[in-house]
Amino acid sequence: MARPKIDPAKRRTESVRVSLSPVELAQLNAKAERGETTVTAFVRASALGKSVTVQQSTAPDFATRDDLRRIGVNLNQIAKAMNAQKTVAPAELLAVCAKLDHLFDQWLNHDPKSRQIRP
Known part of the structure; x- marks a missing residue:
């Protein structure tokens, strides 16, 4: 299959020479x-x-990822305790949720939308 033809008005046929140090x-x-x-x-x-x-990298930093992993482990322990009918202090649950909110905000704001470079 042949390439589509470019409109002659948009075809780049001209050039400019620039001298730089x-x-x-x-x-x-x-x-x-x-x-x-x-x-x-x-x-x-x-x-x-x-x-x-x-386009900046969208990968979060390793410290944030590690913090989220630790909090996930804590949440898993809390869920296991609740499922086993053990009591869980509401303050502990609220503290974990607050940490999660903070870390998710960090994670989501880690890579702001693409920034512009001025030529």
């Missing part, structure tokens, strides 16, 4: 890399006043 080129390469794009696409976006979106 080695330091400027390194900065440009670094910004393009952070934007996970090519230098050409980054320069084009910059020249046209567009911003480049950087």
Whole structure:
């Protein structure tokens, strides 16, 4: 199957030559890399006043993950005690729920939505 034809008005047939110092080129390469794009696409976006979106990692940090694991273990112990008809102090249950709320807030806010890099 053939590639769809590009509208001639949108076809990129023109080019511009730009001279940069080695330091400027390194900065440009670094910004393009952070934007996970090519230098050409980054320069084009910059020249046209567009911003480049950087997707940050959505993985939470290991400390938060470890804290959540520990709290999960505590919740499991509380559930087992309740199922075995043992008494569980309401204050203990509320404390665990408060910790969970706090950690979930941290987890969800760990990776704010994509931020914009200014060209």
